Amino acid sequence: MNKIVEKEQLNNNVVKLVIHAPRIARKRKAGHFVIVKINKKGERIPLTIADADAAKGTITLVIQKVGVTSHKLSLMEEGDSLADVVGPLGHATEIYKAGTVLCAGGGVGVAPLLPIARAFKKAGNRVLSVIAARNRDLIILEDEMRECSDELIIMTDDGSYGKQGLVTHGMEEILDMVKVNLAVTIGPAIMMKFASMTTKKYNVPTIASLNTIMVDGTGMCGACRVSVDGKTRFVCVDGPEFDAHKIDYDEMIMRLGAYEDMEREAYEKYLETVSK
Amino acid sequence: METISDILKSERQQAWRDELRKSMKAKERTSIPRVKMPEQDPHVRNKNHSEVNLGLTDEMAIKEAQRCLDCVDPTCITGCPVGINIPKFIKRIEQGEFLESAKTLKETNALPAVCGRVCPQEVQCEANCFYVQKLKKDPVAIGFLERFAADYERNSGNISVPGVDNKNGIKVAVIGSGPAGLAVAGDMIKWGYDVTVFEALHEIGGVLKYGIPEFRLPNEIVDVEIDNLKQMGVKFETNFIVGTTATVDDLRKEGFEAFFVGSGAGLPKFMNIPGENYRRIFSSNEYLTRVNLMNAANPDYDTPVFSGKNVAVIGGGNTAMDSVRTSKRLGADRSMIIYRRSIEEMPARVEEVKHAQEEGVEFMNLNSPVEYFADEKGNVNKMLVQKMELGEPDSSGRRRPVPLEGSEYEVKVDTVVVAIGVSPNPLIPASMPELEVTDWGTIKVDKDTMQSSVEGIFAGGDIVRGGATVILAMGDGRKAAKGMHEYLKSKVGKK
Ligand SMILES: Cc1cc2nc3c(=O)[nH]c(=O)nc-3n(C[C@H](O)[C@H](O)[C@H](O)COP(=O)(O)OP(=O)(O)OC[C@H]3O[C@@H](n4cnc5c(N)ncnc54)[C@H](O)[C@@H]3O)c2cc1C
Ligand SMILES: Cc1cc2nc3c(=O)[nH]c(=O)nc-3n(C[C@H](O)[C@H](O)[C@H](O)COP(=O)(O)OP(=O)(O)OC[C@H]3O[C@@H](n4cnc5c(N)ncnc54)[C@H](O)[C@@H]3O)c2cc1C
Ligand code: SF4
Ligand code: SF4
Ligand code: FES
Numbered sequence: 001m002n003k004i005v006e007k008e009q010l011n012n013n014v015v016k017l018v019i020h021a022p023r024i025a026r027k028r029k030a031g032h033f034v035i036v037k038i039n040k041k042g043e044r045i046p047l048t049i050a051d052a053d054a055a056k057g058t059i060t061l062v063i064q065k066v067g068v069t070s071h072k073l074s075l076m077e078e079g080d081s082l083a084d085v086v087g088p089l090g091h092a093t094e095i096y097k098a099g100t101v102l103c104a105g106g107g108v109g110v111a112p113l114l115p116i117a118r119a120f121k122k123a124g125n126r127v128l129s130v131i132a133a134r135n136r137d138l139i140i141l142e143d144e145m146r147e148c149s150d151e152l153i154i155m156t157d158d159g160s161y162g163k164q165g166l167v168t169h170g171m172e173e174i175l176d177m178v179k180v181n182l183a184v185t186i187g188p189a190i191m192m193k194f195a196s197m198t199t200k201k202y203n204v205p206t207i208a209s210l211n212t213i214m215v216d217g218t219g220m221c222g223a224c225r226v227s228v229d230g231k232t233r234f235v236c237v238d239g240p241e242f243d244a245h246k247i248d249y250d251e252m253i254m255r256l257g258a259y260e261d262m263e264r265e266a267y268e269k270y271l272e273t274v275s276k
Numbered sequence: 277m278e279t280i281s282d283i284l285k286s287e288r289q290q291a292w293r294d295e296l297r298k299s300m301k302a303k304e305r306t307s308i309p310r311v312k313m314p315e316q317d318p319h320v321r322n323k324n325h326s327e328v329n330l331g332l333t334d335e336m337a338i339k340e341a342q343r344c345l346d347c348v349d350p351t352c353i354t355g356c357p358v359g360i361n362i363p364k365f366i367k368r369i370e371q372g373e374f375l376e377s378a379k380t381l382k383e384t385n386a387l388p389a390v391c392g393r394v395c396p397q398e399v400q401c402e403a404n405c406f407y408v409q410k411l412k413k414d415p416v417a418i419g420f421l422e423r424f425a426a427d428y429e430r431n432s433g434n435i436s437v438p439g440v441d442n443k444n445g446i447k448v449a450v451i452g453s454g455p456a457g458l459a460v461a462g463d464m465i466k467w468g469y470d471v472t473v474f475e476a477l478h479e480i481g482g483v484l485k486y487g488i489p490e491f492r493l494p495n496e497i498v499d500v501e502i503d504n505l506k507q508m509g510v511k512f513e514t515n516f517i518v519g520t521t522a523t524v525d526d527l528r529k530e531g532f533e534a535f536f537v538g539s540g541a542g543l544p545k546f547m548n549i550p551g552e553n554y555r556r557i558f559s560s561n562e563y564l565t566r567v568n569l570m571n572a573a574n575p576d577y578d579t580p581v582f583s584g585k586n587v588a589v590i591g592g593g594n595t596a597m598d599s600v601r602t603s604k605r606l607g608a609d610r611s612m613i614i615y616r617r618s619i620e621e622m623p624a625r626v627e628e629v630k631h632a633q634e635e636g637v638e639f640m641n642l643n644s645p646v647e648y649f650a651d652e653k654g655n656v657n658k659m660l661v662q663k664m665e666l667g668e669p670d671s672s673g674r675r676r677p678v679p680l681e682g683s684e685y686e687v688k689v690d691t692v693v694v695a696i697g698v699s700p701n702p703l704i705p706a707s708m709p710e711l712e713v714t715d716w717g718t719i720k721v722d723k724d725t726m727q728s729s730v731e732g733i734f735a736g737g738d739i740v741r742g743g744a745t746v747i748l749a750m751g752d753g754r755k756a757a758k759g760m761h762e763y764l765k766s767k768v769g770k771k
Contacts, residue, residue, distance in 0.1 A: 041576055044579075215566065219702070220486075220565070223558075254654035257653070
């Protein structure tokens with residue numbers, strides 16, 4: 001059992017939970033994730049460790065409401081406990097002095113991007129960031145990102161905040177101006193697809209952190225498989241980060257929707273129970 | 277020195293055994309036909325998840341026990357990887373002393389209710405029974421009887437918890453809670469050690485929980501056996517991946533003095549043929565885990581599983597049988613086994629193949645998939661299958677399947693489960709470069725002590741064998757426990 005010690009609502013759809021998990025807090029590095037199961041009947045879902053405090057024994061998760069489990073999580077309160085939290089999982093991000101690093105995050109992808117941007121900054125890199133969302137309300141962790149970035153561009157689809165346009169527009173603005181040595185992109189699969197097409201044009205090595213469907217997170221089931229450079233890889237144990245230019249995004253997007261009908265049905269049914 | 281065979285002999289000479297032997301003529305015993313296990317009707321059971329085998333009644337068990345000749349040289353024992361005193365436990369059943377029988381089982385086997393259900397008896401104990409070897413008759417139903425005694429004890433509410441030695445305060449860690457790990461824990465706790473079992477998943481039991489389905493091995497039975505270990509003092513830590521949550525070195529610093537790695541062969545293999553990543557093509561691990569570990573078939577639970585109408589399962593082992601029979605229970609109209617060799621060569625237990633046939637599973641033997649196709653959404657909708665013929669025997673002695681050029685044909689499917697085997701779980705070896713592994717990724721061990729290339733680290737079960745059986749994993753565990761015990765004794769002696 002892992003207790004929620006702090007909760008903050010970042011916007012209508014996104015909550016931040018600080019959770020007691022001392023062993024994980026001690027071991028985790030930027031890029032790691034955990035698998036969480038809310039209660040006995042819950043499913044196992046992967047969530048990135050957005051931050052951790054080894055001294056307090058806590059990890060921070062930032063969760064966007066998209067379906068039943070993330071919605072239930074967003075309704076949990078301080079003092080409640082999660083039945084199961086396991087991790088840290090996946091490979092940590094390889095942090096080194098690359099020179100100039102472009103960090104591009106979309107929607108809730110900014111949460112996993114934050115620790116990586118911080119780590120690159122700490123390693124002496126110049127960090128230029130672009131964060132994007134559909135509208136002003138969906139921009140999260142702006143202050144935190146600003147703090148660890150030398151430059152921060154905010155993009156919204158509708159222009160309600162920052163500049164109007166997609167994440168790729170912000171990226172191009174930077175790529176046109178400065179020589180970037182490495183790019184990191186995290187967000188919805190479709191966004192990562194276009195972000196990596198963009199950096200490819202500029203010949204900038206890029207890593208993307210993938211958010212496939214998972215069950216165990218330990219390499220046991222193969223639910224998380226993706227094709228990278230024509231080979232099948234497991235995101236949970238071989239990733240979650242891969243060379244962004246070699247990922248078969250269309251296959252990944254296709255696989256992400258594997259349960260969409262069942263999930264939508266379950267979510268609609270669930271929403272009826274919470275609205276009553 | 278007293279050898280095991282001396283012990284067996286002297287036990288055999290005890291008065292009660294002698295009396296029983298004389299109570300019935302051998303002729304009479306051998307003329308009793310082998311008992312038939314009562315089963316759920318195939319067309320009822322293929323729609324529910326309850327156990328297929330219903331268990332023997334007291335009368336049936338006693339009658340079957342009478343068949344056993346209490347041989348002078350009980351060859352059956354040589355076929356049992358943990359060396360259960362088979363005639364003794366069977367004669368206790370004949371005598372009606374069912375609880376005593378269960379105690380005998382537990383002297384050497386921590387999970388008799390499990391083994392009685394899932395051991396491939398036809399190639400182990402029962403294959404070596406006098407009936408098969410000399411009389412060319414059906415063997416004594418050792419597995420059914422083992423299950424009977426263990427179930428009787430559990431249902432009686434009088435479960436005997438084996439005694440444990442005085443605590444010696446030495447901490448040992450068991451990594452992985454499958455049968456290998458549980459066997460180590462059972463022995464080490466008996467000898468007074470302070471035992472903690474670390475498990476990556478949220479449930480204890482390894483494949484017994486996430487792999488083997490409820491209709492063959494109810495979780496409740498596994499839980500009772502685990503409870504037994506808890507009562508003896510074994511501590512369990514779930515959601516703990518050794519290597520990442522904490523490394524072996526971290527645990528050493530926390531005072532653990534010896535380790536057993538029983539992390540299993542968890543990684544699913546795929547065939548790497550075109551289209552294999554389409555939606556609704558699962559590994560057997562994913563399919564079975566969703567249903568068994570996550571309860572996906574129960575609408576009260578949040579995990580989804582796709583229950584197709586035309587299901588093809590690729591493979592011929594226990595995992596393939598479990599998957600295909602599960603698909604029937606999830607409502608498939610057509611459940612197919614597609615296996616590249618003939619039915620005789622299937623590695624699955626004979627009973628599983630028979631049960632699957634009775635339940636309406638179609639066997640497409642000497643067939644192998646070559647490609648998958650999908651609709652516009654990416655859902656698999658048909659597969660291309662190639663026919664095979666059997667050629668020369670390969671290194672395993674089985675005849676090698678050879679593809680028949682031009683024999684490809686299409687099969688309509690909406691779900692595919694790939695059950696062609698697993699490889700060793702790399703988490704532990706990856707976190708310990710000094711640990712020697714084979715080219716297949718299995719951990720190298722000394723075959724007597726089960727110690728790895730690193731002092732104080734022992735290993736056994738599928739992580740050493742690369743995929744075997746429950747009882748072999750437990751046999752390894754018991755050997756490793758002995759090795760660990762000796763190692764720790766000599767270490768303390770040196771202090
Ligand atoms: C390594 C990793 C790290 C992740 N980190 C975070 C994180 O820090 N914060 C966060 O909010 N989410 C994160 N995710 C995604 C998160 O796991 C999913 O959003 C969650 O599983 C959805 O569960 P649900 O039951 O609420 O919704 P579901 O009912 O499972 O899904 C609802 C809808 O969302 C879509 N969907 C399902 N899974 C995903 C996914 N993985 N990504 C995008 N869309 C999906 C489905 O197509 C469906 O239409 C991460 C995923 C991975 C693999
Ligand atoms: C579907 C299926 C059906 C089968 N049917 C039969 C049968 O009928 N009869 C039979 O005899 N055999 C059967 N087998 C084979 C048998 O189950 C295995 O040989 C046996 O379970 C191996 O035991 P084990 O203890 O080595 O590993 P496992 O049972 O695989 O257990 C290993 C455990 O270790 C955990 N783990 C792994 N890495 C770590 C880590 N780093 N830290 C913590 N925990 C970790 C895993 O999560 C897992 O729970 C079947 C197997 C499958 C998959
Ligand atoms: S444990 Fe398995 S092999 Fe040994 S006697 Fe029992 S059924 Fe036979
Ligand atoms: S070999 Fe067969 S008949 Fe003889 S003791 Fe063993 S089980 Fe009984
Ligand atoms: S989540 Fe199961 S293998 Fe990656």
